[in-house]
Amino acid sequence: MPGGDIPAQQNIEIILKNMRASNNSSSCLGYIGKNGSGHYLKMVHNGIEYANMELIAESYFLLKNYLNIDNKEISKIFSKWNKGKLNSYLMYITKKILRKKDKKGNFLLDLILDVSENKGTGSWMSKSALDLNEPATLVTSSVYSRYLSSVKSQRAEAAKLLVCPILKKKTYKKAEKIKIINKMEEALYLANIISYSQGFSQLRRASGIYNWNLKYEKIAKIFRSGCIIRCSLLEEIIQVYNSFPEIKNLLLSSYFSRVSNEYQQSLRDIVLIGVRKGPTLPVLSTALSADASPTIMSCCSPETAQRDYFG
Template sequence: MTASAQIGVTGLAVMGRNLARNFARGGCTVALHNRTEARTRELVEEFGDEGDFVPTTSAREFVAALRRPRCLVVMVKAGGPTDAVLEEFAGLLEPGDVIVDGGNAHFADTRRREAALRERGIHFAGTGISGGEEGALLGPSIMPGGSAEAYEVLGPLLERIAARAPDGAPCAAHIGPDGAGHFVKMVHNGIEYADMQLIAEAYDLLRKVAGRRPAEIAEIFRGWNRGRLDSYLIEITAQVLTHTDADTGLPFVDVVADRAEQKGTGRWTVQTALDLGVPVPGIAQAVFARSQSGHTGLRQAAAALPGPGAEPLPEAEADRFAEQVEQALYASKVISYAQGWDMIRAGSEEFGWGIDLSRVAAIWRAGCIIRAAFLDRIRASFAERPGLPTLLADPEFARELGGAQGAWRRIAAASARHGVPTPGISGALAYYDGLRAEHLPAALTQAQRDYFGAHTYRRRDREGTFHTRWGGDRAEVRTDQG
């Protein structure tokens, strides 16, 4: 077979198929491979007129169809299946070739795979791809990791199919070495969890406290989407809330079971944040809220527990309440995004990746699930102040959080008063207050730890590490000296 393809895609389920079509539409000659040959045939039969495809029937034939240095994209299930595919193709490739893993792999697996393939002279680019099946076809946000040499080969191809930001820039950029791309994609998904949870809480407040119907809430969301909350998730929420179930005539949201599922990336984010010692309570609350929603037996057993049963607000107050919900949602959203960037910075420092925080915001401005208008402001903030310790230290964002405080606190209080759970909104406010507090009760916690476990403590008034002999004369001794 003549080596004519600029890039190849193996694994032609929905995401792989749409990426292959995107490459072809962009002018690339695309080699196709799938374990089940029928999928390859179906793609060519249905979409062969969209570009130049080279269907193949074996791994060896697939590799032979690729020009040197070969670039092949693996779109198979994460875990064992990915390892099996990589082992199969690594034996057929040559030094300088590039393998792209476009699945939702754990970044630690990507680091392991990159190191193993590097020893064989093969570049491995663990690559986050966000935008779902539609984004894969029309232009996703792409987060490739791996070596700079790999990106020299791969970058022009990825930038050709990526989404375009409002300023025309491609939403694809080299994130950093080994697992950096999949790490950033993982955090993206964690932020996505938090964003969706906050939007769901805003909806719940507008329905249960303001007494608005789903179609009315959709109009409120449409209004928000014309302002600072302009984002893909707000946009699609309005569409969901206007949809009516064909069988029952009820609002669609009322016939969907209230059990949110998850594929694991949010959980990975929280677990990794714990390992790094980075607080991401916005993401954690969203993960736990999904988990709680799935414990239907527990919820049924607790359904009769006492709580407030307040009536919805009078009409005159409901509109003002909706304005306050907008402020609380926006402030909480800023907090969750800030936590995500804090985690990316920590991961970059821990693993020596040198991630450009401004660049991350730049490639999330289009194509991905959390795309939002204010991401351009985040991009500018980190570009102008690369050493910014947290997004919340940006003067403009700090001013907005200060302006939202009154409404934010009233919404948190109203949710408690009406018995509407808002772990995301209320937790974001608690995080904000924790950061700005001059002194935290952690001093008492540390004293307790010293009492029962002799874990020592530090003092505010002088350097050193100390222990109090609680079971004896209660004298203080310094423990960091011989």
């Protein structure tokens, strides 16, 4: 994702070409734009990565703690999803992680502390989004999820004092379980779409402000290989930008708006399970809010009146 002066980029192009990844013989290396654009793109890539990782983690949490599915079976579910529209590098590695056992035969994931660290790129994207008045809500929610996970002792203390729904072990009929799993797949796919949509929307806003003249189809092609967020969904994104390079938001395209309309109820149903039963699904919940936000009505008129009142 090199950016900067073109002559400088040309001087090191041969080095970059020897290091590049490729997708079906198509290079995943390309000049991004003027100074700062390459670094900014990498930051947004990492922000999308934060959101997508949390979305998979929440899906795993619900399958394990609500449907009482063990790691081996969840790995099979993720493996099936990875062969379809949810194909991605993150899904691929997660299905492998779920099968990993230690020398005693225990699933390794069950022994890992539920505390997630961060290197800061997610918060950088969130800070930039705030500066640009850009609603990068999924990334921001995923950053806060990591922050909340890090206060493990505080969470343990709060669990003794605060009331929370208790997930009861329950046996579900096969048909009922399959129905929820299918809804989870649709909810996750829609949430992923919103994650990429917000990322590309922020790139568009930054490009306009900083005069980078970013090429979004080209960026999506670069993401296809050698990147943590590589996935089959990028092919749909490439098609949208190929046909409508100036589109303001991916959700305004015919394909993504159709998916949103078809899968929004599944996302609502999955989030509702979390609300009723206890497992926190913060980024899936945020995705629902983001997907429902492009409505002609807004609840902000009282805020405007309040601001007018107190000056």
